[in-house]
Amino acid sequence: MSTSVGRWREYEGSDLPVPLVAALEAFVEQGYHGTSVRDIAGRAGLSVPGLYHHYPSKQAMLVGLMDVAMDELISRSRDAEAEAGPSARARFDSVVESLLLFHMYRRDQAFIGSTEIRSLEQANREVYVGRRDEQQRMLDAIVVAGIESGEFDADHPADASRAVTTMCVGVAGWYRPGGPLDPSELAQVYLSIARRIVGGAR
Amino acid sequence: MSTSVGRWREYEGSDLPVPLVAALEAFVEQGYHGTSVRDIAGRAGLSVPGLYHHYPSKQAMLVGLMDVAMDELISRSRDAEAEAGPSARARFDSVVESLLLFHMYRRDQAFIGSTEIRSLEQANREVYVGRRDEQQRMLDAIVVAGIESGEFDADHPADASRAVTTMCVGVAGWYRPGGPLDPSELAQVYLSIARRIVGGAR
Amino acid sequence: MSTSVGRWREYEGSDLPVPLVAALEAFVEQGYHGTSVRDIAGRAGLSVPGLYHHYPSKQAMLVGLMDVAMDELISRSRDAEAEAGPSARARFDSVVESLLLFHMYRRDQAFIGSTEIRSLEQANREVYVGRRDEQQRMLDAIVVAGIESGEFDADHPADASRAVTTMCVGVAGWYRPGGPLDPSELAQVYLSIARRIVGGAR
Amino acid sequence: MSTSVGRWREYEGSDLPVPLVAALEAFVEQGYHGTSVRDIAGRAGLSVPGLYHHYPSKQAMLVGLMDVAMDELISRSRDAEAEAGPSARARFDSVVESLLLFHMYRRDQAFIGSTEIRSLEQANREVYVGRRDEQQRMLDAIVVAGIESGEFDADHPADASRAVTTMCVGVAGWYRPGGPLDPSELAQVYLSIARRIVGGAR
DNA sequence: TATGAATGAGCCTTCATTCAT
DNA sequence: TATGAATGAAGGCTCATTCAT
Numbered sequence: 001m002s003t004s005v006g007r008w009r010e011y012e013g014s015d016l017p018v019p020l021v022a023a024l025e026a027f028v029e030q031g032y033h034g035t036s037v038r039d040i041a042g043r044a045g046l047s048v049p050g051l052y053h054h055y056p057s058k059q060a061m062l063v064g065l066m067d068v069a070m071d072e073l074i075s076r077s078r079d080a081e082a083e084a085g086p087s088a089r090a091r092f093d094s095v096v097e098s099l100l101l102f103h104m105y106r107r108d109q110a111f112i113g114s115t116e117i118r119s120l121e122q123a124n125r126e127v128y129v130g131r132r133d134e135q136q137r138m139l140d141a142i143v144v145a146g147i148e149s150g151e152f153d154a155d156h157p158a159d160a161s162r163a164v165t166t167m168c169v170g171v172a173g174w175y176r177p178g179g180p181l182d183p184s185e186l187a188q189v190y191l192s193i194a195r196r197i198v199g200g201a202r
Numbered sequence: 203m204s205t206s207v208g209r210w211r212e213y214e215g216s217d218l219p220v221p222l223v224a225a226l227e228a229f230v231e232q233g234y235h236g237t238s239v240r241d242i243a244g245r246a247g248l249s250v251p252g253l254y255h256h257y258p259s260k261q262a263m264l265v266g267l268m269d270v271a272m273d274e275l276i277s278r279s280r281d282a283e284a285e286a287g288p289s290a291r292a293r294f295d296s297v298v299e300s301l302l303l304f305h306m307y308r309r310d311q312a313f314i315g316s317t318e319i320r321s322l323e324q325a326n327r328e329v330y331v332g333r334r335d336e337q338q339r340m341l342d343a344i345v346v347a348g349i350e351s352g353e354f355d356a357d358h359p360a361d362a363s364r365a366v367t368t369m370c371v372g373v374a375g376w377y378r379p380g381g382p383l384d385p386s387e388l389a390q391v392y393l394s395i396a397r398r399i400v401g402g403a404r
Numbered sequence: 405m406s407t408s409v410g411r412w413r414e415y416e417g418s419d420l421p422v423p424l425v426a427a428l429e430a431f432v433e434q435g436y437h438g439t440s441v442r443d444i445a446g447r448a449g450l451s452v453p454g455l456y457h458h459y460p461s462k463q464a465m466l467v468g469l470m471d472v473a474m475d476e477l478i479s480r481s482r483d484a485e486a487e488a489g490p491s492a493r494a495r496f497d498s499v500v501e502s503l504l505l506f507h508m509y510r511r512d513q514a515f516i517g518s519t520e521i522r523s524l525e526q527a528n529r530e531v532y533v534g535r536r537d538e539q540q541r542m543l544d545a546i547v548v549a550g551i552e553s554g555e556f557d558a559d560h561p562a563d564a565s566r567a568v569t570t571m572c573v574g575v576a577g578w579y580r581p582g583g584p585l586d587p588s589e590l591a592q593v594y595l596s597i598a599r600r601i602v603g604g605a606r
Numbered sequence: 607m608s609t610s611v612g613r614w615r616e617y618e619g620s621d622l623p624v625p626l627v628a629a630l631e632a633f634v635e636q637g638y639h640g641t642s643v644r645d646i647a648g649r650a651g652l653s654v655p656g657l658y659h660h661y662p663s664k665q666a667m668l669v670g671l672m673d674v675a676m677d678e679l680i681s682r683s684r685d686a687e688a689e690a691g692p693s694a695r696a697r698f699d700s701v702v703e704s705l706l707l708f709h710m711y712r713r714d715q716a717f718i719g720s721t722e723i724r725s726l727e728q729a730n731r732e733v734y735v736g737r738r739d740e741q742q743r744m745l746d747a748i749v750v751a752g753i754e755s756g757e758f759d760a761d762h763p764a765d766a767s768r769a770v771t772t773m774c775v776g777v778a779g780w781y782r783p784g785g786p787l788d789p790s791e792l793a794q795v796y797l798s799i800a801r802r803i804v805g806g807a808r
Numbered sequence: 809t810a811t812g813a814a815t816g817a818g819c820c821t822t823c824a825t826t827c828a829t
Numbered sequence: 830t831a832t833g834a835a836t837g838a839a840g841g842c843t844c845a846t847t848c849a850t
Contacts, residue, residue, distance in 0.1 A: 033235035047815050166372035189358050196398045437639035560795050570776035571769050600802045
């Protein structure tokens with residue numbers, strides 16, 4: 001998934017293949033180990049071997065799901081940062097907004113991406129965690145830069161950065177479309193909280 | 203689990219029965235559905251029927267684990283609030299500190315308490331979620347009180363309160379004993395972040 | 405497969421169709437039931453339906469393989485016998501040599517022909533076993549004739565004949581090209597053993 | 607299985623556990639890969655998990671079967687050789703008779719032991735083939751000793767020894783109890799053939 | 809002719825749970 | 830109290846085979 005700079009705020013329905021949509025739904029409801037391949041196949045309108053024609057294993061579906069989500073998350077947050085220009089505050093606002101939007105518009109994928117890491121097999125997990133940590137370091141660097149430039153005044157930059165990420169990821173755990181605020185409004189609410197966490201002049 | 207007022211900061215090893223300790227370890231590593239009863243029995247040094255002698259089902263072990271944890275969390279945070287006196291800021295600090303300490307000292311139980319809710323059977327889940335929401339409402343009320351009294355200045359009290367809780371719960375996802383800061387030091391770091399979220403004079 | 409009289413000693417590469425070569429390899433390595441149609445198709449460089457275009461079923465491939473082998477075995481041993489003239493000893497030598505050569509030059513086919521009989525479906529098995537028994541009777545008759553004529557002195561003609569056949573068939577179980585003796589030399593070694601089994605003057 | 611010297615000729619019903627008897631029957635009829643665990647369980651009068659309570663895998667049943675058979679074969683042939691005293695001819699007669707009796711009285715186990723080697727997993731196969739080769743070397747050594755002593759006059763000792771073994775093993779492929787000759791009579795017939803193969807004075 | 813996609817049936821294995829002892 | 834033995838149901842996955850294209 002790649003978005004042009006400026007398009008990181010725009011979301012359409014995910015173009016996930018039908019079997020992955022089915023797997024995603026099932027994993028969200030029941031967890032990876034609580035979901036049977038038969039269940040996924042049923043939701044996808046396929047027979048079990050029909051499903052295996054597209055994915056060689058249940059694990060491959062989880063990996064596919066998590067990879068697509070991580071690709072999109074990284075792509076959108078990079079675009080957001082690139083668009084923001086050099087100021088740490090602008091980059092922080094842009095990246096945090098992109099994280100928040102992603103965790104609302106891609107709620108289910110984001111939820112699985114944070115709760116099913118332990119269900120990845122060793123090798124897959126290592127790759128995934130590496131990418132996630134890289135993503136975290138992007139925000140860490142912005143916070144550190146903002147403190148060095150005097151734009152932020154957090155006492156513990158790494159913890160502040162982690163708290164912001166935790167909050168953004170947490171959104172995927174409770175957000176449901178159809179509430180009183182739409183995603184961009186909610187994003188502003190949580191962005192204002194995130195700004196408080198890193199501090200500095202407002 | 204009940205603590206006297208004033209003792210909510212003190213933690214000893216959990217007095218969980220051996221089978222629940224075994225189940226807890228397994229659930230943390232592999233998740234509820236990824237863990238077999240045989241695995242739990244093996245970790246507990248029991249035969250499978252021996253385990254069933256103590257708990258009627260795997261689900262009962264999960265419920266037991268989550269109930270014990272929620273009992274302790276509620277008990278400690280009530281004690282913390284009671285000890286703090288009437289000021290919203292003092293109550294906020296006390297309760298948030300108690301949440302943070304609990305999520306470090308009872309990391310595994312807290313982790314399971316937040317990640318395996320979907321593995322609870324319907325009836326058990328309803329009861330548990332009710333208690334969790336009640337716990338959340340305790341912090342919500344403090345935040346609202348602080349805003350009304352002018353102690354806090356958060357624009358969106360409910361979201362601020364949820365952000366604080368999310369951050370505290372998130373601690374259980376990454377905290378490991380043996381880091382550079384001990385739990386009480388780390389609690390101060392995150393408490394300072396929580397204070398920023400609700401704002402107001404410092 | 406048909407050979408002119410006098411050519412029963414001459415072997416070229418088997419002209420087995422590609423899919424049967426693939427099936428043969430796989431059956432030798434893994435057995436009939438241990439081999440999947442996908443495996444055969446892969447070895448043959450065909451898609452699965454492409455393979456089914458040539459053979460209607462896996463069973464048909466086994467039958468094809470065993471029929472070709474039995475055709476060739478019978479054809480060659482008949483030619484060998486015909487060439488030998490009337491003497492029982494000459495016919496014995498000729499037929500046994502042809503058996504030995506066949507089990508070396510057509511080692512894999514001979515191996516499958518003796519180990520996968522139970523994998524033939526009832527009707528196919530009956531036909532195949534009938535042909536194999538007919539082949540055995542050919543050697544039996546020579547041994548009996550040799551005893552009646554005084555050329556052989558085996559005490560138990562049927563058992564001697566079976567022992568000779570068993571030994572020849574057994575060759576397909578261990579012979580590998582590239583050893584110190586070439587097939588015609590090895591055939592002489594085993595022919596000398598066969599002669600001892602039926603006995604008589606040397 | 608261990609037999610005292612002198613008892614290597616005596617056979618009682620094999621004391622194979624019920625599940626192994628069931629597996630043996632099924633493997634003989636259908637081959638290892640052609641046999642399902644359900645089939646074995648059914649023959650054994652057990653449910654499938656009941657069967658797994660006793661054996662951890664289908665492969666373990668095959669290994670169990672082949673190990674028991676090889677243990678008994680080695681034990682009996684060693685006893686037979688020990689009993690025979692120093693003469694090569696006496697040792698040959700004794701060992702070959704023990705091989706023949708074993709392949710009749712333990713026909714099915716011997717049959718599986720020679721036809722399902724390729725169904726053993728790598729590691730199991732290596733161990734098994736090592737033991738089988740060791741067993742073959744026992745007969746090889748006797749034949750060589752007999753040639754050196756002048757008791758035998760085979761031209762190709764290794765081939766003669768292999769031919770004898772092949773013949774003995776082959777017996778398991780066709781022998782059925784209830785024929786005109788009982789095992790000890792049949793053993794004498796085949797022993798006389800084996801003697802011809804190694805030759806020497808009679 | 810060739811193949812991507814599909815499937816009913818079945819594979820080996822493990823599940824949570826029970827019960828006689 | 831504890832456990833060896835057992836089981837119905839289900840697990841992930843593969844089988845031989847088919848068919849629309």
